[in-house]
Amino acid sequence: MRETGTPRRIGLLGGTFDPVHIGHLRGALEVSEMVGLDEVRLVPNFRPPHREAPNSSAQDRLTMVRLAVQDLPPLTVDARELERDKPSYTLDTLESLRAELNDDDQIFLIVGWDAFCGLPTWHRWDELLDHCHILVMQRPDADSEPPEALRDLLAARSVNDPLTIAGSSGQIAFVWQAPLGVSATRIRHFLASGRSVRFLVPDAVLAYINAHGLYRASN
Numbered sequence: 001m002r003e004t005g006t007p008r009r010i011g012l013l014g015g016t017f018d019p020v021h022i023g024h025l026r027g028a029l030e031v032s033e034m035v036g037l038d039e040v041r042l043v044p045n046f047r048p049p050h051r052e053a054p055n056s057s058a059q060d061r062l063t064m065v066r067l068a069v070q071d072l073p074p075l076t077v078d079a080r081e082l083e084r085d086k087p088s089y090t091l092d093t094l095e096s097l098r099a100e101l102n103d104d105d106q107i108f109l110i111v112g113w114d115a116f117c118g119l120p121t122w123h124r125w126d127e128l129l130d131h132c133h134i135l136v137m138q139r140p141d142a143d144s145e146p147p148e149a150l151r152d153l154l155a156a157r158s159v160n161d162p163l164t165i166a167g168s169s170g171q172i173a174f175v176w177q178a179p180l181g182v183s184a185t186r187i188r189h190f191l192a193s194g195r196s197v198r199f200l201v202p203d204a205v206l207a208y209i210n211a212h213g214l215y216r217a218s219n
């Protein structure tokens with residue numbers, strides 16, 4: 001646990017980042033600025049090796065995320081889920097991070113609207129808010145009806161203004177973002193068909209993809 005001081009506000013954005021792209025980076029930066037976070041950690045998820053698609057290894061995904069956030073505070077990388085070499089539940093990640101922080105530090109789990117709607121399928125999902133707040137990245141064009149299973153939770157835990165979130169955990173807020181029509185799937189398809197992905201990923205990530213021949217159709 002850290003020394004006592006001003007409570008920190010830490011965002012966590014999990015994903016496969018295969019590869020990391022401007023949608024992730026803009027999303028993380030915008031949330032960070034809107035909510036006033038000290039740090040947003042990008043947390044690459046462990047993913048079992050996949051045969052049929054030209055996906056990249058955990059090491060390549062991690063290296064690309066590191067390249068993407070270098071010299072880009074407040075974005076950082078947290079590699080703990082890859083270090084375990086097996087799938088981690090978000091709850092495990094939250095518990096292990098919590099153990100490193102002060103009791104009054106705030107953790108903000110950042111999830112897209114789609115991921116949030118799937119929350120009831122997550123391992124021990126009803127305990128997530130014991131460890132963190134949840135910030136839902138909502139888009140003006142997204143379906144705004146939450147599933148039935150989340151209605152009570154939203155009624156009890158959501159606040160209108162993310163800036164009013166208080167305490168170390170337990171609340172939910174929405175942050176509204178202009179949509180960026182980019183996905184890792186699209187980037188992989190572009191690369192597999194020999195098209196350019198310039199400006200969809202940071203230049204350093206593009207240089208790494210090219211140097212290692214990632215996502216080519218023959219991989």
Ligand code: ATP
Binds near residue numbers: 013024111
């Ligand atoms: P894939 O296409 O392989 O499914 P992805 O582009 O959706 O990948 P992930 O690594 O699965 O990327 O996403 C991690 C997180 O980033 C998720 O919470 C997701 O909602 C968010 N995210 C992905 N793309 C965007 C985008 N264009 N704008 C904002 N957030 C995004």
